[in-house]
Structure formats: C-alpha cells, structure tokens
Amino acid sequence: MAVALAPPATDDNLMAWARRRLFSTWLDGLITVAFGALMIWAVARIVDWGVLDAVWTVAEKDRCREVDGACWSVIGARGRLILFGLYPHDEHWRSTLACIAIILTMGFSCIPKFWGLRRLPALWVAGFAIFILLMYGGILGLPVVRTEQWGGLSLTVFIFAAVVVIGMPLAVVLALARRSPLPVISGVANVIINFVRSLPLLAILFTAAVVVPFVVPDWAQGDKLVRVTLAFALFFACYQAEIIRAGLQAIPSGQEEAASALGMKYWSRVFDIMLPQAFRNSLPSTINQFVITFKETSIVTIIGFFEIMASGNAAVGTGEWVSQFVEVYVFVGAIYFAFVFGLSRYGAYLERRARLTHG
C-alpha cells in the first residue's frame, strides 16, 4: 500500500501564489514588472482608441478628424455595404434572413442528434433551399437578384458552407477510393488528388470562372458562382481526403477484421466502424482545414465576388471614409474571429466528447 502524502499546497493565498510564481527570483520579478507594465500600457491604448476617445455615431462624424480615437461612424455609414456587398438596398432583409438560415443550419449540424445519413443531408438541402430562395428570389413576388450581385457576409458564409458540405462527402469518397484494393479506382483517386493539390487554389478558381465558359457549351456552363463553388469544393475535398485517409490508417487492422468476422458488409463496415473512428482520429486536422477554408473564401474576390473582405475594402476604397480602414478591418476581423473562434471551441467540445482529451 502506498502511504498517503500530504495534499499539495493550494493557492489559497494570492500573495503567496504571486511570490512563488511571479517573484521567486530577482530576474523573475523584473520580467513580471516589465511585462505587466507593457500589458497595462497596451490595454490602455486599445481602450483609449477603441472606446474612450472614439466617435460612435454617424451624426458626429465630423468630430472624427479632431479626436485620436476610432471613428466607428464608418460602420454606421458603410456597415450595410460591408455586410451585404452589392446586394440591392431594398432587399437587404432577404440577405439577412438567408444568412441566418445558413448559420442556423450550421448550428444544427453541430448537434450530434442531427448526425444521420438521412437527417444531415435533409437538413442541408432545406438550409440551402431557403438560402437560395431568399437570395435569388424570382418567386413569391421576390424580385430576382442575380448571383453577381450577392455579396458580403451572406456570400462568405454561403461559399464556406457549400464548399464544406459538397467537399466533405467527396473527400470521403476520394479517401475510400484511394484505399481501394482495385488499382483502377485507387489510381484514379490518386491522380485527382495529386493533380488538384499541385495547383494553386487561385488557378483552379480562375479556370472554373473564366476558362470553362470558353470550352464548355453554353447550356452546360451553369452559373459562375456555382462553378467556382464546385471547384473550391473539389480543392477542399482533395486536402480533406488525405486527412480522412490518415484517420483511416490510424485504425488498427483488427477493427475491420472484427467487423468482417461478424459478417458486416463493406458499406456497413465503412459507415459504422471505419468512418466514425477516422473522423475522431482526424478531428484536430479537420477543424484546422475548416478554419483555413473559412478564411480562404476571401480569395473569390479576385474573380469578382464581393464577399465580406472585398466589400470591406470597397467601403473604405473611395470617398470620405478612406482613412477609416483600420476601423473597418477591425470590424471585419471581429466577424472572422467570431466564426473561427466558434469553430475552435466546437472542435474542443467534440474532442472532449470523443474523450480524446481529458479536462
């Protein structure tokens, strides 16, 4: 039997804790004081700039030149442009509702209850249908808004969601194909993955947006936004396929053998045994890939789509607000941060749920 030791000293006393952790030596103390001062100064500057010295309303915008602080008037004046891009002013409510629909759909698909081979596809078909109905219109008396005019946050969120929702199943297919014992199937998957990965995303999107119309007959071209989204999804799928494949490879061979020995057929082994474990194994890299993809959506600017980063640029591009670019970038940055931080926290929740990590 082990002898019970005295419990470790607890940090019941803040001073004792500080002495031990922050001021245990001369040098420690010096570093603590120096960094403490630096932090206080930085926080004070940010609060001064962003809150105390800031101008808040559009009405007061003339004061912007006089003060040192932030001029948040720009958000009031140009916020709609940032959030909606070129979407017609009178129809902004549709874009808002469409954006909420996609965000809610994302939220629902984060809930384990919705993870089913029927429920999840049904959820996304409904989500996208509502989004397109609202954004495009053309029925129920809603005027048509063509995809060239879509923009801002709705467009960013839509591209991200569509890329992931189309790319994920494709990634699973590619990953499974690449492990196929049939050389034809694994060979084709291999060529697709390596070809797509060797090209820059920009080149792929350009091809979809600009080159395809020259080589494909009119009736098969489809909408530019659709082509770009599909191309983006293919790009995503090729990276995600390798992440899933790594997750599959980490599964001990005994898992599939046990399932086979129980008489389970290929698709049952894949969906009940292999994929759940593969996703669990590859969770950190998958969240990483989602975050990268969310931020990469801003690349569609270059082929003429006004997602939120582009519309932010446009808001300060000309005229009276040129000097307020920092405020606009902080605003856009905060929106990106909200999404990416949400994703990270969700990833951490999933890891806890899968009992990969303790705490």
Next chain:
Amino acid sequence: MADTPAIELTGVSKSFGGFQALLGVDLTVAEGERVVVCGPSGSGKSTLIRCINRLEEHDAGRIVVEGVELSDDVDALDEVRREVGMVFQSFNLFPHLTVLQNCALAPMRVRGTKRAAAEALGMKYLDKVQIPGEAHKFPDQLSGGQQQRVAIARALCMEPRIMLFDEPTSALDPEMIGEVLDTMVTLAEEGMTMICVTHEMAFARRVADRIVFMADGEVVEIADPETFFTNPQNDRTRTFLDQILKQ
C-alpha cells in the same frame, strides 16, 4: 445431415509472398466438438483459423464450413461468417461504441434485427458472460478480462454455430485469465463447436476433445488430451510440451 462435419479442411495451403504459412493442412471438426490448436510461434495457428472465416484466403485445398465451401463466392462467404464467430487476442472491440452497442450492431446490420430486439439480445449475452452492469460503458473503461468477455458476448449475439478463438487470453494479465477461460468452459459445456488456439494447457486438458499440434505450417499431431500430454508421438510435440509445461 447429422454426420456432416462442422468444418472440413482438405489439403489447405497458404503462402504470404514466398513464405509458406500453411502446407497441406487436413482437419475435420465434428458438430459440437472442441478442438484446441497449439504450437510454437509462427507455426501457422492464426493463419489456420483465419482461413476458416476467410480473413485470409487460402491458395490451395478445400475449406467447407457447415456444408458451404469457401471460394470467391460472396454469398457463400456471408453465409459462413454468419455461422462462425471469432474472438481475437487483442479483443478488437469498437472503441467508439458502448458495450451494448458493440453487441447490438452486427445483429442489426447483418440480420436486420430491430434495435430493441438487438439490444435485448445483447443484454442476454452480456448476462451470460456476467457483465450486464457494464452495458453502457465504453470499452476503454473496462478491464482486459471484461473487454474480452464483451468480445465473446458480441460474437455470441450473432448466434453462431461455431466459435473460433485466437489466443483469447494471451493479452491478459494473469489474474484475468481465469474469468475468460471460465466463460469459454461454459460455452464448451453447452455444446458449442469450438476451435481454440491457446497455450493454456489446463484449459485444453479440461475441455478439448482433441488437441492439434502444429509446426512450420503443418499439422504434426492430433490426439485426445490424455494421449497428447502423457504419450505424445512426435519429437517436436515432446519438445514443445517440455518447454511450455516447464513454465
């Protein structure tokens, strides 16, 4: 049909690349018979029983299980796998599923049993291996002995006519070996057809109808336990027994 053997192997050979793991193995196991397979490491014991449910494909010879010959025919394979349960050295429980889900999955997916019925079946066999209380835990929350008993229950949920065991106690701490062997003894007493690769000689002596000794991919000797332990015919058997009984 009464005298159709449960398992019949004739001239079964298997090679991995250039290496011959099985060399013309003949073995017939009758319905309800308990056969223990032993032999030195690398002698082909695992390969032999993995050929019986075609986790490995044999290159030559014939394997007939419950009257169905194993070949490239997928339907025949499905039929055989429904009748043959297997327990592995490393348990191979599905870590993302609870104990009960581990048990209920195959009946649902393979036999089309409804969830409630499959879970009832699972509880029945968890009862039988004496761990009904752990049904809602995950495999990694159980001890090795408990995990192996869940693996046995999981195989039994398919209500197989034949059970294959590949060194089911080799990965266990000594104090847990007994509980797994007890479960296997119970099964044996109920008349389950069993092929069991094991070096637990006390178990072999107690339950085996016949003991098969393998070396270098061949069956060297087949005998009832009494003869096998007291009067082995082959030199290699004797050397092996000396080594294993010395421990």
